[in-house]
Amino acid sequence: MATVPSSTLSKAHMNSCSIGFYCNKDLFFSSVSPKRFVPRKLTLCSNHNSYPNAVSMHDGSVVKKVNPIENEVSAKKLKEAVLSVSPPLQEQKDGAGLDFNTENSTVSITIVGASGDLAKKKIFPALFALYYEGCLPEHFSIFGYARSKMTDAELRVMVSRTLTCRIDKRENCDEKMEQFLQRCFYHSGQYDSQEHFRDLDRKLKEHEAGRVSNRLFYLSIPPNIFVDAVKCASVSASAANGWTRVIVEKPFGRDSESSAALTKSLKQYLDEDQIFRIDHYLGKELVENLSVLRFSNLIFEPLWSRQYIRNVQFIFSENFGTEGRGGYFDNYGIVRDIMQNHLLQILALFAMETPVSLDAEDIRNEKVKVLRSMRTLTLDDIVIGQYKGDTRGGVTYPGYIDDNTVPKDSLTPTFAAAALFIDNPRWDGVPFLMKAGKALHKRGAEIRVQFRHVPGNLYKKTFGTDLDQATNELVIRVQPDEAIYLKINNKVPGLGMRLDRSNLNLLYAARYSKEIPDAYERLLLDAIEGERRLFIRSDELDAAWSLFTPVLKEIEEKKVTPEYYPYGSRGPVIAHYLAARHKVRWGDIIEDE
Ligand SMILES: NC(=O)C1=CN([C@@H]2O[C@H](COP(=O)(O)OP(=O)(O)OC[C@H]3O[C@@H](n4cnc5c(N)ncnc54)[C@H](OP(=O)(O)O)[C@@H]3O)[C@@H](O)[C@H]2O)C=CC1
Numbered sequence: 389m390a391t392v393p394s395s396t397l398s399k400a401h402m403n404s405c406s407i408g409f410y411c412n413k414d415l416f417f418s419s420v421s422p423k424r425f426v427p428r429k430l431t432l433c434s435n436h437n438s439y440p441n442a443v444s445m446h447d448g449s450v451v452k453k454v455n456p457i458e459n460e461v462s463a464k465k466l467k468e469a470v471l472s473v474s475p476p477l478q479e480q481k482d483g484a485g486l487d488f489n490t491e492n493s494t495v496s497i498t499i500v501g502a503s504g505d506l507a508k509k510k511i512f513p514a515l516f517a518l519y520y521e522g523c524l525p526e527h528f529s530i531f532g533y534a535r536s537k538m539t540d541a542e543l544r545v546m547v548s549r550t551l552t553c554r555i556d557k558r559e560n561c562d563e564k565m566e567q568f569l570q571r572c573f574y575h576s577g578q579y580d581s582q583e584h585f586r587d588l589d590r591k592l593k594e595h596e597a598g599r600v601s602n603r604l605f606y607l608s609i610p611p612n613i614f615v616d617a618v619k620c621a622s623v624s625a626s627a628a629n630g631w632t633r634v635i636v637e638k639p640f641g642r643d644s645e646s647s648a649a650l651t652k653s654l655k656q657y658l659d660e661d662q663i664f665r666i667d668h669y670l671g672k673e674l675v676e677n678l679s680v681l682r683f684s685n686l687i688f689e690p691l692w693s694r695q696y697i698r699n700v701q702f703i704f705s706e707n708f709g710t711e712g713r714g715g716y717f718d719n720y721g722i723v724r725d726i727m728q729n730h731l732l733q734i735l736a737l738f739a740m741e742t743p744v745s746l747d748a749e750d751i752r753n754e755k756v757k758v759l760r761s762m763r764t765l766t767l768d769d770i771v772i773g774q775y776k777g778d779t780r781g782g783v784t785y786p787g788y789i790d791d792n793t794v795p796k797d798s799l800t801p802t803f804a805a806a807a808l809f810i811d812n813p814r815w816d817g818v819p820f821l822m823k824a825g826k827a828l829h830k831r832g833a834e835i836r837v838q839f840r841h842v843p844g845n846l847y848k849k850t851f852g853t854d855l856d857q858a859t860n861e862l863v864i865r866v867q868p869d870e871a872i873y874l875k876i877n878n879k880v881p882g883l884g885m886r887l888d889r890s891n892l893n894l895l896y897a898a899r900y901s902k903e904i905p906d907a908y909e910r911l912l913l914d915a916i917e918g919e920r921r922l923f924i925r926s927d928e929l930d931a932a933w934s935l936f937t938p939v940l941k942e943i944e945e946k947k948v949t950p951e952y953y954p955y956g957s958r959g960p961v962i963a964h965y966l967a968a969r970h971k972v973r974w975g976d977i978i979e980d981e
Pocket residue numbers: 501502503504505506507534535536579607608609610611613637638639716
């Protein structure tokens with residue numbers, strides 16, 4: 389097959405979830421979303437065997453040629469073009485890019501555990517946002533599945549309570565909501581009943597109306613029933629002629645053994661490429677931007693090593709406790725809930741080498757190398773805390789063990805701080821500090837990169853002896869108020885020579901008028917499109933668990949007592965000692981001072 393170098397490709401049109409581009413002066417159209425307009429997709433293209441007027445993309449998707457009209461093609465024309473492409477059945481392997489968006493095929497999304505908190509709070513609203521943006525395929529339906537008895541109408545009422553329109557996109561909102569709700573249905577059943585899943589299959593088939601069926605199951609249920617549900621979905625409700633994919637929510641086990649056992653059980657029914665292990669932090673805008681920041685700006689990458697970076701901090705805090713989720717949380721604790729997944733995933737993206745391409749496997753290969761180069765944690769590397777009740781300003785805040793679903797003698801950490809190391813040439817000796825806690829004084833998630841001192845700094849006397857004040861710090865604020873800012877030393881204007889620290893500040897709300905999509909929107913769209921880049925591969929998961937499992941076991945076996953901190957405080961003092969042992973101060977605390 390003839391291939392065309394990417395240099396001959398150029399973007400021609402962007403319209404909601406579609407793009408057009410030129411390839412050797414012919415205009416081609418693909419139904420992929422604008423965010424899919426990444427070099428990966430456009431590295432190579434070749435004539436498609438079955439369609440003289442189409443090309444196969446590097447990733448297996450098929451795009452259709454349309455008549456070029458200078459640099460502009462109407463959205464209608466582009467839409468017609470894509471609807472006229474129907475990939476042959478043998479192309480319907482998992483991951484084929486265009487196969488869901490044709491007249492001939494459907495996508496059915498089943499939310500297993502639809503009556504639950506996550507479904508209501510995140511999944512239905514994210515699907516609605518995708519619908520509003522025109523990112524869902526023409527033929528789709530959404531099924532809620534759970535044991536609770538509900539009619540379609542009752543599900544719609546339940547779902548409608550949590551749907552909202554974006555502040556910047558309210559046009560026809562009510563109408564769109566109504567249209568969306570009409571595409572939502574409910575099926576009540578047990579999670580381990582083949583019969584109930586067969587009934588679901590029948591209903592799905594009715595909606596698919598003989599089209600090629602693609603099915604996505606979202607496991608929004610407690611982990612002890614993951615395998616039952618996967619077994620039933622896969623045996624009794626798999627797509628007959630399209631793809632079947634399963635999004636698996638965390639927790640993926642609670643240590644190396646249980647995680648491996650879960651993977652093994654899931655793989656009895658699914659191939660690895662059907663399993664989409666979700667870590668919603670990977671869907672957050674600033675986490676996505678991390679690689680862009682590093683690899684598309686010359687000024688950062690050369691500094692990205694032990695030579696210039698003194699330490700890196702990953703900080704997560706919530707200003708509320710485990711309210712309502714104590715039953716789940718007590719079995720996991722903050723290290724498993726936040727550090728082993730969300731913060732470690734961000735760390736891996738932060739520290740990885742440049743991937744060969746933006747392909748999922750290339751990125752995941754680099755992440756797994758980082759994880760496997762890391763030192764397994766010991767008890768010396770970690771400190772833990774648990775919040776206790778507090779009364780301030782006449783208001784009483786409950787302690788962790790005041791939650792009725794938590795045992796009164798629970799030692800489960802609601803706070804932890806840890807020092808991790810990557811034993812590779814780039815990061816040798818650089819402490820990667822993590823801190824995560826519930827019921828703290830504020831909510832936030834951020835990455836702080838503290839740089840080394842300027843050697844022989846001419847101005848060091850101006851800073852006195854406090855070297856912390858003289859170093860640069862790059863802060864990537866994931867939430868809230870997304871921002872990237874760089875702390876620099878600057879001369880205070882005036883006749884004297886006085887320096888202060890100021891921020892070069894990219895505040896997203898000031899720079900971009902568009903509302904930032906919720907992480908679940910991005911991840912659901914990725915799963916529908918077969919994009920695995922932001923999902924966790926099983927070897928990544930194994931590597932992540934092997935770092936934390938021994939120390940978690942030791943904490944539990946030795947019944948290590950957490951340091952108690954008041955609800956709404958800055959957390960236990962012991963976290964400062966941990967940082968100090970590595971000659972570091974927590975950047976968030978310095979900033980608050
Ligand atoms: N909620 C959140 O913010 C987050 C949740 N997650 C993960 O997402 C998944 C879903 O979370 P969430 O919605 O909070 O969970 P829920 O506890 O609300 O459970 C979801 C549904 O599962 C069914 N269910 C609950 N307990 C059991 C049980 N013991 N046996 C059988 N069915 C049960 C219930 O439906 P019914 O009784 O109708 O069958 C319930 O509505 C979990 O794996 C959780 O760890 C991950 C990140 C954040």
